[in-house]
Amino acid sequence: MTKSKKYTADILISGAGIAGLTLAKLLADKGLCVHIIEPNKPATEKDTPVTGRTVALMQTSLNVLKAAGTKEFHESIGTKMEVMCLIDDSMRGQQTITSEFDAFDIGLDYFSMNIPNDKLRAYLFEQCDAHENITMHCPVMLEDYKIENGARVIATLDNGETISASLIVGADGRGSLVRKIAGIKAHRTQYDQSAITCVINHSRSHNNTSTEFHREGGPFALVPMMGNQSSVVWVEKTPRADELMKLPKDAFENTLQAATNNILGGITLETAPQCWPLCAIKADRLTAPRTALIAEAAHVMSPITAQGLNLSLRDVATLAETIFDTAKIGGDIGAQSTLRQYEKRRSIDIGTRFFGVDRMNRIVGTHRAPIKDIRRIGLKMVDRFSPLKMLAMQHGLAPSLDSGRITRGETL
Numbered sequence: 001m002t003k004s005k006k007y008t009a010d011i012l013i014s015g016a017g018i019a020g021l022t023l024a025k026l027l028a029d030k031g032l033c034v035h036i037i038e039p040n041k042p043a044t045e046k047d048t049p050v051t052g053r054t055v056a057l058m059q060t061s062l063n064v065l066k067a068a069g070t071k072e073f074h075e076s077i078g079t080k081m082e083v084m085c086l087i088d089d090s091m092r093g094q095q096t097i098t099s100e101f102d103a104f105d106i107g108l109d110y111f112s113m114n115i116p117n118d119k120l121r122a123y124l125f126e127q128c129d130a131h132e133n134i135t136m137h138c139p140v141m142l143e144d145y146k147i148e149n150g151a152r153v154i155a156t157l158d159n160g161e162t163i164s165a166s167l168i169v170g171a172d173g174r175g176s177l178v179r180k181i182a183g184i185k186a187h188r189t190q191y192d193q194s195a196i197t198c199v200i201n202h203s204r205s206h207n208n209t210s211t212e213f214h215r216e217g218g219p220f221a222l223v224p225m226m227g228n229q230s231s232v233v234w235v236e237k238t239p240r241a242d243e244l245m246k247l248p249k250d251a252f253e254n255t256l257q258a259a260t261n262n263i264l265g266g267i268t269l270e271t272a273p274q275c276w277p278l279c280a281i282k283a284d285r286l287t288a289p290r291t292a293l294i295a296e297a298a299h300v301m302s303p304i305t306a307q308g309l310n311l312s313l314r315d316v317a318t319l320a321e322t323i324f325d326t327a328k329i330g331g332d333i334g335a336q337s338t339l340r341q342y343e344k345r346r347s348i349d350i351g352t353r354f355f356g357v358d359r360m361n362r363i364v365g366t367h368r369a370p371i372k373d374i375r376r377i378g379l380k381m382v383d384r385f386s387p388l389k390m391l392a393m394q395h396g397l398a399p400s401l402d403s404g405r406i407t408r409g410e411t412l
């Protein structure tokens, strides 16, 4: 009979999405021993095609990725968003209200960089897989874990192996098993909306401008990619999104063409449309004994205003700093006092962004008279009154009250 392997680590991360992998790379670069469990092995970066899923990452998030060593790579596949254009098109073609925000006006070269998700994940996966301080368990599932004498996490994997660690990090996405095992409750709101994503080719240049139309079903966003390509995030009420997904390619392209108001000229589909039902999930707590949650294991939001992964990478930066600072002075990285620091530093940012995005999603999707009118007047005022516009831009970019050194562009 073969004996199941037993491993010992400093940190065990469950989930090799962008958040989990970035955390692993930051800590492993500082000499900590990291193990990662992941059920889905990605293709190599070279074999990973660009799909409709892209993320617009702000400077603070790019700083976190830079600290994890991806700068050259993400700049080679990312596209800068220099101008953001918001269009209230709730009267469908009549009396649109447009407000343009230019990064240059607040002293920036660009607001954010639009990066294909799967390519970035595949690159990070390869970097982690090759790292001498990281052991990748893939394709493997976490089965369960227990806390031994309050001092160690003992995790069991579905291949019978066990890993002992000082801390387990739940980076295992919206259905987080770590969250469930830790007994952390999560509140879920199912929106009656779905997001259709795809990449399109277009005849006119996007001029590095991201355009978001606000319409009855939800926002419709065109986000610049390399050359004459853009990614589309098209939020509609779910029954309408389902109808759109059933259309043959030609009919879908025609409907999409009309939805763009022809601002990018003639369009064709580069990638097949994909559909994502939208919901909001918020965990009650970010920590439990020897357990920390990050990213979608802790919070899931509507894609409106593109905050999801940006918020997640701030969790990553804060947790990496807290763990590293504790390890540096010989402290216990999984102790309650360490986890309390992480929870305290992240609570306000997560709470305010989560609430703000949920409200925004409801306001944009509302077409009842007083709210719709107030929204339209608000957008008009922001466009005409330049101090208000500056404030809106700075508020949209300001990471949090406690942003931490990595998000500011310093090293860990």
Ligand SMILES: Cc1cc2nc3c(=O)[nH]c(=O)nc-3n(C[C@H](O)[C@H](O)[C@H](O)COP(=O)(O)OP(=O)(O)OC[C@H]3O[C@@H](n4cnc5c(N)ncnc54)[C@H](O)[C@@H]3O)c2cc1C
Pocket (backbone or CB within 6 Å): 014, 015, 016, 017, 018, 019, 020, 037, 038, 039, 040, 054, 055, 056, 057, 117, 140, 141, 142, 171, 172, 173, 174, 177, 195, 197, 233, 276, 294, 295, 296, 297, 303, 306, 307, 308, 309, 310, 311, 312
């Ligand atoms: C349409 C759309 C557009 C978006 N646009 C933006 C944007 O422009 N900007 C932005 O910041 N955010 C955006 N977001 C949000 C962003 O895409 C997500 O927040 C992000 O991709 C989630 O990353 P994650 O690492 O938390 O989770 P995931 O990518 O879901 O990673 C979780 C990982 O855990 C693994 N896993 C699952 N179960 C287990 C288990 N039991 N054991 C071990 N591992 C497990 C999974 O296989 C996966 O690899 C958008 C979201 C949507 C839906």
